[in-house]
Amino acid sequence: MNFHKLIPQAMVAVVALACTATVAAKTDGGLITVMNPVVESKLAERLPLSPRLDTLAGKTLYMVDINWGGPQAGYSVFQQMEAWLASNIPSVTVVIVRKNGPYMTEDPALWQEIADKGDAAIVGISG
Numbered sequence: 009m010n011f012h013k014l015i016p017q018a019m020v021a022v023v024a025l026a027c028t029a030t031v032a033a034k035t036d037g038g039l040i041t042v043m044n045p046v047v048e049s050k051l052a053e054r055l056p057l058s059p060r061l062d063t064l065a066g067k068t069l070y071m072v073d074i075n076w077g078g079p080q081a082g083y084s085v086f087q088q089m090e091a092w093l094a095s096n097i098p099s100v101t102v103v104i105v106r107k108n109g110p111y112m113t114e115d116p117a118l119w120q121e122i123a124d125k126g127d128a129a130i131v132g133i134s135g
Contacts, residue, residue, distance in 0.1 A: 012013070037131045048110045053076070061128055064093070064097050064100045064127075064128070065096075065097055065099045065100065066099045066100070066105060067100055067127035067128060068100075068101040068102075068125060068126045068127050068128075069100055069101065069102050069103070069126065069128050069129070069130070070104075070105060070122045070128070070129040070130070070132045071083075071086040071089065071102060071103070071105070071129070072105055072106075072107055072118070072122070072125045072129055072130065072131040072132070073086065073104070073105070073106040073107070073132075073133065074107055074111045074131060074132060074133060075106050075107055075109065075110065075111050075120070076111040076133045077109075077133060081133065083104050085133075086103070086104045086130075089102075089130075090102040090104060099126065101116075103125075103126070105118065116124060
């Protein structure tokens with residue numbers, strides 16, 4: 009007989025028996041404690057999306073690498089997008105930047121720069 013095939017089944021039986029015994033022991037007093045798995049936090053404030061531009065012609069487009077892959081990730085995707093835009097919409101100005109710090113931290117100076125000098129932004133992972 010292959011005993012190694014019976015081990016998982018035996019473990020399931022032991023765990024089921026242990027759980028049953030635990031529930032039975034807790035219900036002897038007539039009360040059980042039930043935990044609610046629902047998160048009780050408030051949702052983040054939702055901001056509306058910015059309106060779409062009618063055209064990118066003559067606009068400044070920021071492409072922001074959020075630094076998720078680190079410095080080795082490279083800008084290859086953003087560079088290809090920049091080359092396509094240069095061929096198809098030559099009047100668009102593309103600024104490729106990497107935000108400071110890890111990808112989950114804010115970069116207020118960069119966001120302000122984009123607000124002051126940019127018309128649109130693509131924020132994501134390049135490379």
